[in-house]
Amino acid sequence: MLHTSARFRRALGALSVVSAVLAALGSVAACGGTGRSDGKGPSREAPADAADSLEKLIVAEVEGFEVTGATAAEVRATDAVTASEAACQPIADLVGTVAAGSPSDTVYRQLIASSEPRDRTAPAVLVALSSYPRGGAARALAALGEAVSACEGGFTTTAADGEEGRDVYSEVEAENGPAGLDESLAFELTGTLDGERLPLKYTLVRTGDTVALFYAMNPFDPASVAIAPTVTAAQMARLM
Structure with missing residues (x-):
């Protein structure tokens, strides 16, 4: 069986909070792909009081979705990992x-699609x-775009804490990002579940030194996973 580190399980846990599903999963590993397209929207510099300003700018409501808060502790994995190829480290x-x-x-x-009765x-x-600090957002997306181009064949990661096993990323597939802001990038990371x-x-999507990231998965129906255009459009409208 493919071993999956606690780091990767926790990284996926960002959406398990939403879909109430990943706690029951025993073995997961993933891999990815990416694409870029230039937007044409106006630029916005990162505000001085960044955290408060971000709270005002992040999407608050989207038709057909229930929007709730999430903390860094729920979303972020804390263990450092090393990619088998240095070029793949940004991914x-x-x-x-x-x-x-x-x-x-x-x-x-x-954001979880609203329905009655609730569909888990x-x-x-x-x-x-x-x-980001001035210029940092553009540099971050450039590095990620380069990683996607360099890592189409996949890569593996190992945990810095010495945990046994590794996470396997088998494929990187570029996709088209939405237009409308300074820059966009989209990709699919492909792994295995059971x-x-x-x-x-x-x-x-980037505007000036602000980046909006959208992440989606669906272990119940992997073929149907998608980021709804209404979600990206709602967030992008708040950044224009």
């Missing part, structure tokens, strides 16, 4: 921290909004 870091590069501040929201398998999306393919979707 490995993204999986663990649910943020690109090294932002100054990040706030999170969890409904699509879920995590949104992270980050601010021998079955498990894709993880990531989309990032």
Whole structure:
């Protein structure tokens, strides 16, 4: 059986809080892919009081979704990992921290499709909004885009704490990011869950030194995983 580190299980746990599913899963590993497209929207500099400003800018409501808060402790894995290929390290870091590069501040929201009665398998999306030192956001996305191009064949990661086993990332597939802001990047990380393919979707959009990250997965129906355009549009509208 493929071993999955506590780091990776916790990284996926960002969406288990939303979908109430991953606590029952025993073995998961993933891998990814990426794509970039230039946006045309206005630029926004990271505000001085970044954390408070991010709270005002992050998406508050989306039709068809229930929006709730999330803490860094729920979302981020704390154990450092090393990618088998140095060029792939930005992707490995993204999986663990649910943020690109090294932002100054990040706030999170969890969105789950609303339905009555409540469908525990409904699509879920995590949104992270980050601010960076001047120029840091563009550098973070550039490094991630380069990693996606260099790591199409996949890579593995090992935990710095000496934990046995490794996380296996088998494929990197670039996708088209949304237009409308300064820059966007989208990709799919493909792994396995109990021998079955498990894709993880990531989309990032940048305006100035602020980056919005969208992350989605669906272990109940992997083929249907997607980041709803209404979610990205709602967040992007708040950044324009």
